[in-house]
Amino acid sequence: MPYQTEFLLRAYRTMKTIREFEERCVKEFEGGNIPGFTHVSNGQEAVAVAACIDLSDKDIIGSTHRGHGHCIAKGCDVGGMMKEIMGRATGLCKGKGGSMHIADIDKGMLGANAIVGGGPPLCNGAALAAKTLGTKNIALSFGGDGSANQGTVLEAMNMAVVLKLPHIFIYENNGYGEGTAANYALGCESLTERNAGFGMPAECVDGLDFFATYEAIKTAIERARNGGGPTSIEAMCVRFDGHFIGDPQLYRGKDEIKLARQQQDCLKKFRERVIAEGWLQESVMNEIDETTAVAIEQAVADALAAPHPDPATDLLADVYCSY
Amino acid sequence: MPYQTEFLLRAYRTMKTIREFEERCVKEFEGGNIPGFTHVSNGQEAVAVAACIDLSDKDIIGSTHRGHGHCIAKGCDVGGMMKEIMGRATGLCKGKGGSMHIADIDKGMLGANAIVGGGPPLCNGAALAAKTLGTKNIALSFGGDGSANQGTVLEAMNMAVVLKLPHIFIYENNGYGEGTAANYALGCESLTERNAGFGMPAECVDGLDFFATYEAIKTAIERARNGGGPTSIEAMCVRFDGHFIGDPQLYRGKDEIKLARQQQDCLKKFRERVIAEGWLQESVMNEIDETTAVAIEQAVADALAAPHPDPATDLLADVYCSY
Amino acid sequence: MTNHSNNPQVAGKTSVKTYREAINDALRQEMRRDPTVIVMGEEVSGGAGAPGQDDAYGGVFGVTKGLQPEFGRERVIDTPISESAIIGAAAGAANNGLRPVAELMFFDFIGVCFDQIFNQAAKFRYMFGGKSKTPMVIRGTVGGGWRAGAQHSSMLHSVVTHMPGLKVVMPSNAYDAKGLMVQAIRDDDPVIFLEHKIMYDTKCEVPDELYCIPFGEAAFPRQGTDVTIVAISNMVPRAIQAADILAKEGISCDVIDPRTVSPLDDEAILESIEVTGRLVVVDEGNPRCGLASDIAGIVAEKGFYSLRAPIRTVTAPHTPVPFAPELEDAYIPSTEKIIAAVRDVMGA
Amino acid sequence: MTNHSNNPQVAGKTSVKTYREAINDALRQEMRRDPTVIVMGEEVSGGAGAPGQDDAYGGVFGVTKGLQPEFGRERVIDTPISESAIIGAAAGAANNGLRPVAELMFFDFIGVCFDQIFNQAAKFRYMFGGKSKTPMVIRGTVGGGWRAGAQHSSMLHSVVTHMPGLKVVMPSNAYDAKGLMVQAIRDDDPVIFLEHKIMYDTKCEVPDELYCIPFGEAAFPRQGTDVTIVAISNMVPRAIQAADILAKEGISCDVIDPRTVSPLDDEAILESIEVTGRLVVVDEGNPRCGLASDIAGIVAEKGFYSLRAPIRTVTAPHTPVPFAPELEDAYIPSTEKIIAAVRDVMGA
Numbered sequence A, B: 001m002p003y004q005t006e007f008l009l010r011a012y013r014t015m016k017t018i019r020e021f022e023e024r025c026v027k028e029f030e031g032g033n034i035p036g037f038t039h040v041s042n043g044q045e046a047v048a049v050a051a052c053i054d055l056s057d058k059d060i061i062g063s064t065h066r067g068h069g070h071c072i073a074k075g076c077d078v079g080g081m082m083k084e085i086m087g088r089a090t091g092l093c094k095g096k097g098g099s100m101h102i103a104d105i106d107k108g109m110l111g112a113n114a115i116v117g118g119g120p121p122l123c124n125g126a127a128l129a130a131k132t133l134g135t136k137n138i139a140l141s142f143g144g145d146g147s148a149n150q151g152t153v154l155e156a157m158n159m160a161v162v163l164k165l166p167h168i169f170i171y172e173n174n175g176y177g178e179g180t181a182a183n184y185a186l187g188c189e190s191l192t193e194r195n196a197g198f199g200m201p202a203e204c205v206d207g208l209d210f211f212a213t214y215e216a217i218k219t220a221i222e223r224a225r226n227g228g229g230p231t232s233i234e235a236m237c238v239r240f241d242g243h244f245i246g247d248p249q250l251y252r253g254k255d256e257i258k259l260a261r262q263q264q265d266c267l268k269k270f271r272e273r274v275i276a277e278g279w280l281q282e283s284v285m286n287e288i289d290e291t292t293a294v295a296i297e298q299a300v301a302d303a304l305a306a307p308h309p310d311p312a313t314d315l316l317a318d319v320y321c322s323y
Numbered sequence C, D: 001m002t003n004h005s006n007n008p009q010v011a012g013k014t015s016v017k018t019y020r021e022a023i024n025d026a027l028r029q030e031m032r033r034d035p036t037v038i039v040m041g042e043e044v045s046g047g048a049g050a051p052g053q054d055d056a057y058g059g060v061f062g063v064t065k066g067l068q069p070e071f072g073r074e075r076v077i078d079t080p081i082s083e084s085a086i087i088g089a090a091a092g093a094a095n096n097g098l099r100p101v102a103e104l105m106f107f108d109f110i111g112v113c114f115d116q117i118f119n120q121a122a123k124f125r126y127m128f129g130g131k132s133k134t135p136m137v138i139r140g141t142v143g144g145g146w147r148a149g150a151q152h153s154s155m156l157h158s159v160v161t162h163m164p165g166l167k168v169v170m171p172s173n174a175y176d177a178k179g180l181m182v183q184a185i186r187d188d189d190p191v192i193f194l195e196h197k198i199m200y201d202t203k204c205e206v207p208d209e210l211y212c213i214p215f216g217e218a219a220f221p222r223q224g225t226d227v228t229i230v231a232i233s234n235m236v237p238r239a240i241q242a243a244d245i246l247a248k249e250g251i252s253c254d255v256i257d258p259r260t261v262s263p264l265d266d267e268a269i270l271e272s273i274e275v276t277g278r279l280v281v282v283d284e285g286n287p288r289c290g291l292a293s294d295i296a297g298i299v300a301e302k303g304f305y306s307l308r309a310p311i312r313t314v315t316a317p318h319t320p321v322p323f324a325p326e327l328e329d330a331y332i333p334s335t336e337k338i339i340a341a342v343r344d345v346m347g348a
């Protein structure tokens, strides 16, 4: 068996946690318990988990507006996350960040980012720190197909090559940036080829296939840790929900989502594969499904019971370390 | 003869005018007659002229901090330019712009640009106007090897492809961005290949060879006029002077400049070629040399005699059309 | 709703329209009238290249809905997520015969295209000695109240007001929104048109015909003699509410809505202060180098001898916009805070 | 030169240093002391990948000269022309154990990296609930007088002062430059350090040792009782000159140099006004939503009862910076204009 049981269980549990978390976010949002606007990543779990499963807390990731999955994959506490998304004082960011700004520096999670393309330049910095301090840590940034057209991202790729930074650029190509097709907004035939043109190894993988994605990223991580510089990985995947919760998704094809949920579900694919290969038993995964559901249920209950921030003490706090 | 005599004479005269103008700028700057800081383009004349010689006043170019050659090639009046560079009231921009901001909308010269990478997004706009209005005009932007790493430029290329804009991106690769080698700052092996990755035809030419450069750009212009969208042309060339006038150029190799002036002079190459091919006679070119020198002498004399702007009337004028 | 004491009389029918509809009206009618007007930005139509419905969004706030079906993708242009390229294209096109209306979905995104705004579009005319014009509009949504967090809720009008060469428009109601948008499109200078996202559903009577509201002319939604309240954008309804409450206590407030903050109708403010001697400036933006102190500074210089009490500014604090509703509500100046400030200057 | 009445006593030798040398000193000494301090930007060493001499520039103004030979290219990093990537890398590195000093060759270039400054670095700590720190310095050159034209001569300090989360430092002399740079490097928040390019060759006695000047504490280069003049950066020497000329006429000016504009030592200003009752604010920046009206607004709110005359602001006009020397000289506030403003408030 090419993978340890513990590894497979962890991968499945984490993906399932994301799925459960995101679907619950939709429900809680619709129920009025989540303020603002929120982007969920269900359908894209395999990429987040494949990218983060081998990282330590000292490795840094930078995320996007669609960041819950990355956070969970990087080890952020789902309770703290749910509280944050609900704007509670005991949330991961004391309720000041919200869904689009969850960060957890202790876990090497440098922040979701509500600015498309905001993260990759920052991850260059995390990678630069690792390189300068000789820690062998790496940085990994997530971005969507749409983000790939943002100038900040493009120049970050060049900079990473020039400075040989241990930074893996993950592009989750879910086919859309909001309601615009990736194929429309990307003038090129292939994002991966465009990125390869910047002078770094670039690979396109099936982001619904946890194992293919994992192997490609693993190679990239090894290269980065050994001073081989950056890599670009484009992971083809599917967004099960709208751009934001509540998006009527008029731009999607008839039955597109239904079919995707049936045929392009990375969790189903994972289950099928591990069962077919005889790596895990269905019952173990069913058990995980149950415990995960319970955990998320608990996270929601805790979040709903959690205290709200107090403007008198919290509004003006933490703008500066000192001022 | 593949080229009309008139065409060859015009090409030579324009290149020579640029050379004379730039060398005179150096002298006048050193003599204290030009305020501020100034970037000259001598050595790179062939690219400017090859790019602009077929353009009409309705075709638009966008230039850079090193813009004198582009202006002259696009038909700007050298007298008005010299006055502008000397900050006189009768300069092309009434002395308000200076060397880094020369523009002449009537000539389709949308401005030098002191922001590296400032021009290409703007030229997309000129191209968009041409496309929307159906004028068949085109836009052409100049940029250096260094500018190619600026995010604004990279995203402008993608946008041009997506909107199929008639916009030719000229990259003058003179080997340096200030004192940094192009090879260092460009993480890729080949800028042309990187640009091709964006989904547009991309060609690398010998920018010292007027004819090679001209032919490549001519093809690109035709394609653009016929709705074929953008092209990238990288022209390899040489900067004879410092980044700015007065630059000690410590970063350059021993004898690098001397050898370049001897062996990589696009004007010499042009002369040699047209004489060898029997397309022009040496004496005609010598005559052009003389009349050009006289014309620039006159431009300088006129500029030195030109009135200075008057703060009382000029300082507050022309911020808005109306306010 | 608002009393537009100095508004032009517009002939013809009116109807109740939302702020969103009023802007859509202005865009559509101007696009019909003038073929050089184009609209561009992310999702201004929506659905580009996608299998589903065209015009799927019409802007994420629906402001440009219906334009693409009427005018086509050549004039209603969906773009990649490349704000520098969007603004640059608009500026370059404006110099070459078009009148582009470019959208920044959230004005917070000026960070990735600021150079094209303040160093390029804004400065062309001056740098080029008056020989170019850049008739473009940049539409952007501003403001909090939407629980959108620190990077999607800023005002940032003060930053563009600082910039010579830009005009900055901040309508506070649907009537003004339409007339100011028409003016913005016809204006030959680059105009920043800031739509407060919390106001999109607010309504009032709006003429069906086209009309312009000139820049630099304030509106006077309430007239009074004790205290001048200058408020912009989303703060205007709150200032009006405060004035109405205070009127019952016998405090008479002169509420001024500058409508455009560059140019600013400082004369209207100074004239009012001659009468009232007291000034409260209300601004949802951050305080340092913001519009509130800008206006306070102007009055302290030019209206000093009229002043009978310290100027009071009511602004957001010097913090980013927090996410949690309780915090965001405390962040945005409230009617209560305006009332307190007015009482304060009256007591003084 | 300047009289630093409230400066810390620094032990040890002093020597005459230029503003440029003082900053270089601070960087070099801090880099020696703290291995996590790095310097990055375009041409901060110069000559990367080129056949000629290494450290060919040491910054285009020579401020970082000699650092790369001493600390190597791993700590003095030449970058491509990619300002967003430069600032982003500095911010990301600052969150991960380094103390980067990133250079924007001209601060006018914030246009291409503004998001990374105000939406990212500045907001991290607040958005993340106080759980991160971003100890970075962004050095940038500001100001006119160099005939560099509209895109290389702006001040733009008001724009960053507007932004919560940033600190903004504007030294007016070599002594302050060194002490403030040391503080900036050691500070745990993102600091914008603005060097006026026209001051690089100005000199004064500067301690050889390391010392910090705390943020938010003004200097008082001249003390007086008739008029308070607040001036920053390059305007400080002009304000001093004006004060010295006016002193001969019997007008006694209290010149205040805030040194940092965020945080701002408003107490010092308010205390001074209690004595003088008159305020002139001098700022090379543009007027609208600028620092001058910011300070005027604060005083009109908090120091109103001390004021005996209208506040006068002396700023650049609401125009881009013109190129021609006559125009640029008229653009930048002159000693004469400061004197006229003081006479004006005295006559009042």
Ligand SMILES: Cc1ncc(C[n+]2csc(CCOP(=O)(O)OP(=O)(O)O)c2C)c(N)n1
Pocket (backbone or CB within 6 Å): A065, A066, A114, A115, A116, A117, A143, A144, A145, A146, A147, A148, A174, A176, A177, A178, A243, C042, C081, C083, C105, C109, C112
């Ligand atoms: C600079 C900037 N521009 C635009 C937006 C608005 N916006 C948020 S998400 C998004 C689409 C991003 O698409 P993609 O990168 O493919 O990520 P996905 O949503 O598919 O995960 C857009 C346009 C933004 N947040 N920031």
Ligand SMILES: Cc1ncc(C[n+]2csc(CCOP(=O)(O)OP(=O)(O)O)c2C)c(N)n1
Pocket (backbone or CB within 6 Å): B065, B066, B114, B115, B116, B117, B143, B144, B145, B146, B147, B148, B174, B176, B177, B178, B243, D042, D081, D083, D105, D109, D112
């Ligand atoms: C945004 C921005 N960054 C940096 C600079 C400073 N600068 C001016 S020219 C230049 C080098 C440009 O190199 P390249 O594009 O190769 O053009 P070249 O000077 O070789 O013609 C730099 C860094 C600038 N003007 N604008």
Ligand SMILES: [Mg+2]
Pocket (backbone or CB within 6 Å): A144, A145, A146, A172, A173, A174, A175, A176, A177, A178
């Ligand atoms: Mg996507």
Ligand SMILES: [Mg+2]
Pocket (backbone or CB within 6 Å): B144, B145, B146, B172, B173, B174, B175, B176, B177, B178
């Ligand atoms: Mg170059």
